[in-house]
Amino acid sequence: xxxxKEEFLENITSSLPVENVTExxxxxxxxxxxxxGDLPQKGQEATILFLSKDEAGKELDTRPNRDNPYKxxxxxxxxxxxxx
Numbered sequence: 633x634x635x636x637k638e639e640f641l642e643n644i645t646s647s648l649p650v651e652n653v654t655e656x657x658x659x660x661x662x663x664x665x666x667x668x669g670d671l672p673q674k675g676q677e678a679t680i681l682f683l684s685k686d687e688a689g690k691e692l693d694t695r696p697n698r699d700n701p702y703k704x705x706x707x708x709x710x711x712x713x714x715x716x
Contacts, residue, residue, distance in 0.1 A: 675706065675707060680701060682695050682702060
């Protein structure tokens with residue numbers, strides 16, 4: 633059986649669109665599995681799994697563990713703007 637991290641990383645493919653988050657293109661995002669339901673509003677809690685890499689592909693931070701997802705309040709600007 634594959635771990636959540638292995639499953640998450642396996643789903644990242646070059647066929648999925650990559651969007652620029654910043655004008656200089658230094659921050660991009662790739663949505664692997666879209667969430668369900670309405671978008672959260674400012675002040676509501678959001679729960680995500682994410683993986684960040686530098687330009688060489690080195691893993692910087694990751695939260696693909698379904699048992700320990702990253703939770704934050706939308707719009708409080710306490711995380712990277714690309715996630716908020």
